[in-house]
Amino acid sequence: MSRDPFEILEEQNPMPDDRTVYTPMDTAEKIMGRPHRRPWPGWALAGAVAAAVLIAGGAWLWWLGGDGGIEVAGSSTVPIAPESTTTSESGVVTTATTAPAGEPIDTVIYLYLDSTSDPEACPTLVPVHRTIAADAPMENTLAALLAGPTEDEAVSVPALSSAIPQGTRLLDIVVNHGIATIDLSAEFLGKAVTGYSTGSGTLYFYPEETARSCEDAAGYPLGQVVFTLTRLPNIDSVVFLVEGEAAGFVANPDLPVIVGSPLARDDFEYLLPAVMIETPVYGGSAGNPVVVQGTANVFEAVVSLALVDNDGLILWEGTTMASCGTGCRGDFEIAIPYDLTQARLGAVIAWEASAMDGSQTNVREHPVWLSASSSTDTCSGALAGNLLEQPDLPVAVADMREQIWQAAVVCDYDSLADLTSPDLFTYSFGGSGDPAAYWAQLEADGEEPMRFLAETLNLSFATTDAGDLGTAYVWPSAFAYPTWADVPQADRDMLATLYGQAAIGDWELFGSFIGYRIGITEDGEWIYYVAGD
């Protein structure tokens, strides 16, 4: 035997150590019998409030977008109004607000996120959602940045952290021709060497002694400020002052220092994860479809993505290409549609598939507030008014009517399907299968079957003979008349408000009402909701 069998055995390792294994921290939380400690309570509430305001018709804008745009909740990016900036006589541009003072708006700050898979890895930048008062967006965004992570965020797994020393205050900020000059209090220097002077009063950052060798630790607080400010409109780079004096920084005292020159995002690429999600932001809201946008430096430029709900159910999984890969950082953007009946918490996960075995590496996960599917988002039933009392109905019929109405106004197709009478129910002439799918399709086509369903229940009703089923209560009463000519003018007027005059003309021509009608038997069986002849 030429070789030691033990050596051969070592080579036959079926799961070598160089294969990356993703550590599912969720599992740890489940084992401990508690929900994954994500920083959700605070921002989830903010997301819900924001969504509620929008549903209520609030017209204020979600202030921030990725590249000079404004995100409108549940929607895509719209251009920033030019009025949002003002230019003073000195040519100094400052951002102004389009929202009334006091109204909360959304903004984004950059913190650091621990790696989920590698406890030794340096934390990397992550855009995090914040709600601020709208009176001074830039200053309030900076205040949120200086405040750092919330208590929840700091103890969540993975943890969010800030490299900006506590107690750092914003002294002044001026934006001029895309360059923000920010003056911070001396605390910003942290443990860095201070007081070093080149004769021009320049302060320097020196790298801190760190627990592990994260590259250029001195750049960490600067990167947060640069990324946060350059996400705002009209800011491309940042000049740092500390207590009014120009501040340079060096990672290494031997390196040349460029004092007072603007620092841009490109200067801090080393602070980014391999896959950086810029939108939706960590803890923010995702529209439907959600536009996932970011940068990546991954093998062959392939970015893998998944959208999951709070239970871990995968709503969407796939890949997209970055504009550059394998050694260079490229941009990626993809619109991901997903099917949700109601808004809930979830996560956007992006990763690099290992070139070796396809396993997930460089995973970046943003918890986000997912929106309901667009069909539900724009549920036509929501346009219906309140359900009117119809006291003459038998209890069983009134109950069914109310249940139908409640499901219709939120496009709850599944509940509606459950309410239908098995075998008897008619929803389409010629169609067969699932009424829920049929209505969902009509809604998607803009036909508004849910609005007609809800509003028809508010029209006057009539009773008809339903054979073995006894008496049927039908809406609208116009359907119970033998011909259109018999329909009273009051009913016609009601129908005209709902369907428009053109439809009235059609029925006149046809000779009877053939719009949407609803039938419920005296026992409370829902037997039809159908239109047409």
Next chain:
Amino acid sequence: MTLYRLETAAASPEDRFRAVFSRHYEAVYRYAARRLGRDDAADAASEAFTVAWRKVQRIPDEPGTLPWLYAVTRNVVSNMERARRRRQRLAARASTAGDPPTMTADTGVIAALADLRAEDREILRLAAWEGLRPAEIGEVIGCSPNAAAIRLYRARRRLEEAMNETGGTP
């Protein structure tokens, strides 16, 4: 600067468990995958950490943590292997479903390994695949470092003999 989370003596059981999980999940998963195949590895790792959580106060400090976790995982894997064998007996016809996926490579050394006693097999795998030193092997299988070294030596001898018997050529 709060960039680095350092373990402290005052850490809560939850934080301690998270730290252990985060640091050693990969190794535990790999250990299970090498013995059961990747399909069952995540289940085994979960099960092992569930046991670890129940005994969180007894998890030894580093560097003893991983060998202790291996010992826990070893029991979990043994249970799962027993359950798997029971299933296989019940579904004897599905004879090809028998081998763990990772063992299907019918090379000489793997066949020879399969012929050894379970304890020899485990000692060899711990040394060859997990890369443990005798002292750590002792912690996993519950014997002194010295005894582990001797058993490893004997197991290597027996592997060699088994290779010769099975006619395996390296």
